[in-house]
Amino acid sequence: MTELTSQKDASLAAIGAATTLDALEEQRVGALGKKGWVSLALKTLGQMSPDERKEAAPAIQAVRGEVAAAIEAKKAALEGAALEAQLASETIDLTLPAPSVPQGSIHPVSQVMDELAEIFADLGFAVATGPEIEDDWHNFTALNMDESHPARAMHDTFYFPDTAEDGGKLLLRTHTSPVQIRSMKAQGAPIRIIAPGRVYRSDSDATHTPMFHQVEGLVIDRDIHLGHLKWTLETFFKAFFEREDITLRLRPSYFPFTEPSVEFDVGYANEGNRRVVGGHGDDEGHDWMELGGSGMVNRRVLEFAGVDPDEYQGFAFGLGIDRIAMLKYGMNDLRAFFDGDPRWLSHYGFSPYDQPTLSAGVGVKS
């Protein structure tokens, strides 16, 4: 028993003197661990006579309790001190200037979408949105592509196994044109909107990614004609590329949802390995580049969307946002847009302070 008492005193002293959690743990193992002196003392109970045991057992248990309590108390004290020290070392002086390291950047696609909204808002367009998970009625049928229409196959559509509420197929929208339908159904005519957003097609190479961005434009009113379309696109491109010498060429084309349909090209020149928009495509050193599709909205589409085609008519257009972003800011690989590489993002990304405005210039890169 005297041995036990001296062991206890030594142990309590060492626990009291421990300055780290590791040192304390060493004491715990030495006393209460499997081979610790308290555990060994408890084991001796087995060889004792019942009378001896009756006396020794409570004494050993009392020592055990005392040592365990001392360890607990010391542990709490050491942890408390560690936390205090950590908090003290992590104090932030809010009066210091902000760190100079850039914290992130605005993706060129987001920036271009803001530029689009700014330019078109000035022309009286509102921004409309629609779901990326669409049903085949909005994505195809209401756009004059019934089930057997060959254009459906050309869209490389991603379908879901589930069906829509109306029993139709669910899919990832292949273009922003279904927003035409949704907006007309919701608002009727007259209407003047753009709808920028993500679209999806099962296609992937240097110039195609399975997800890309389009902006849809729609103007429905009385007496709208193709001239309004050409002026709108020209005015937009002049503001977007920030140059006056933009030449647009309309070429006859076909889309089930427009009649007549036209594709629009813009004149450009090769400067080094970069294409620079501007000039007349037929001029020396110039050529035409296709930028999008458009046309007068097909009467059938107006009917599907609940607009009276005898009273209202208008135009629609669709163009690739990634494409015009690449042209304006000089990137040449579309895939890099969606890799999320911080080096690419810090090079091509925009400062959050670069808000596109018509007065300060849309898309000034600082």
Ligand code: PHE
């Ligand atoms: N939705 C068409 C496409 O993705 C583009 C387009 C939009 C054409 C509006 C005409 C009118 O190819």
